[in-house]
Amino acid sequence: MTKECCWCNFTNEEKQSILFESTYWYVFLADNQDYIGRCVIVLKRHCINLSDLNLSEWIELKELINRLEKCFEKILGAELCNWSCLMNDFYKSATPNPHLHLHARPRYRNAITINGSSYADTEFGHHYQPKKETLLTDDNRKTLFEMMKKFLNQEQK
Amino acid sequence: MTKECCWCNFTNEEKQSILFESTYWYVFLADNQDYIGRCVIVLKRHCINLSDLNLSEWIELKELINRLEKCFEKILGAELCNWSCLMNDFYKSATPNPHLHLHARPRYRNAITINGSSYADTEFGHHYQPKKETLLTDDNRKTLFEMMKKFLNQEQK
Numbered sequence: 254m255t256k257e258c259c260w261c262n263f264t265n266e267e268k269q270s271i272l273f274e275s276t277y278w279y280v281f282l283a284d285n286q287d288y289i290g291r292c293v294i295v296l297k298r299h300c301i302n303l304s305d306l307n308l309s310e311w312i313e314l315k316e317l318i319n320r321l322e323k324c325f326e327k328i329l330g331a332e333l334c335n336w337s338c339l340m341n342d343f344y345k346s347a348t349p350n351p352h353l354h355l356h357a358r359p360r361y362r363n364a365i366t367i368n369g370s371s372y373a374d375t376e377f378g379h380h381y382q383p384k385k386e387t388l389l390t391d392d393n394r395k396t397l398f399e400m401m402k403k404f405l406n407q408e409q410k
Numbered sequence: 411m412t413k414e415c416c417w418c419n420f421t422n423e424e425k426q427s428i429l430f431e432s433t434y435w436y437v438f439l440a441d442n443q444d445y446i447g448r449c450v451i452v453l454k455r456h457c458i459n460l461s462d463l464n465l466s467e468w469i470e471l472k473e474l475i476n477r478l479e480k481c482f483e484k485i486l487g488a489e490l491c492n493w494s495c496l497m498n499d500f501y502k503s504a505t506p507n508p509h510l511h512l513h514a515r516p517r518y519r520n521a522i523t524i525n526g527s528s529y530a531d532t533e534f535g536h537h538y539q540p541k542k543e544t545l546l547t548d549d550n551r552k553t554l555f556e557m558m559k560k561f562l563n564q565e566q567k
């Protein structure tokens with residue numbers, strides 16, 4: 254099963270987007286930065302839904318959520334975070350082979366500024382737009398990545 | 411804080427929609443049945459985000475997820491469930507006072523039939539529509555409620 258799943262075998266290029274790694278999970282900075290700081294949290298082993306997570310994985314997920322929500326607030330100035338676990342795309346296939354992951358979208362009352370560029374959350378107070386294009390330039394993405402990676406890998410108090 | 415929060419003080423009418431109750435959580439059948447079987451899982455105490463959940467509440471949430479995903483699959487024939495924890499509406503206020511809750515939307519490859527009425531998930535394989543109107547008639551909602559309540563309150567194997 255894992256051989257058929259590209260989420261079980263990330264390429265070295267894909268791994269360049271890992272912000273944080275724990276025993277059971279990877280945290281990636283999402284390719285699509287439609288909401289600044291958007292992350293994807295991916296279980297390292299193949300697992301099809303939340304029910305199939307074991308207790309150790311579930312407890313570690315809570316620690317990651319705490320770490321990420323703190324990062325979004327302290328480093329990015331987000332006021333809340335939208336969490337979701339959907340996996341719809343896998344079900345376009347007649348024989349779906351989903352790999353468990355979650356989405357984290359920080360949400361901003363006030364615009365966030367990176368390298369002088371200002372990014373407003375134009376839907377704040379409303380559901381995120383499911384299909385929105387990335388906002389960040391490559392340079393600003395790199396700055397964001399480094400800021401978040403540094404914070405997430407610090408010893409947490 | 412709790413006095414200002416209507417999610418801390420449900421009316422008796424609202425409590426009529428409780429499908430299942432655990433030590434820390436309520437499971438409501440959502441008013442809006444845009445996705446058949448849609449539920450809202452509400453923490454009994456006031457808590458503003460996932461970070462502020464304690465470990466006992468988090469572990470019990472996992473048990474509820476297992477119970478609900480089993481119900482969606484076995485009783486309703488759902489193929490997966492979309493989970494989200496958003497709380498955007500609270501942030502329309504300048505002084506938001508969010509009360510932690512999650513949304514569960516079962517998703518269906520094949521239409522579900524209740525009392526002879528067929529309900530198709532026209533977005534299966536795609537993101538749920540955030541603003542979709544309820545599909546169920548009152549009678550069919552009542553049938554669905556009783557089916558789900560019975561299953562959720564059975565001893566789980």
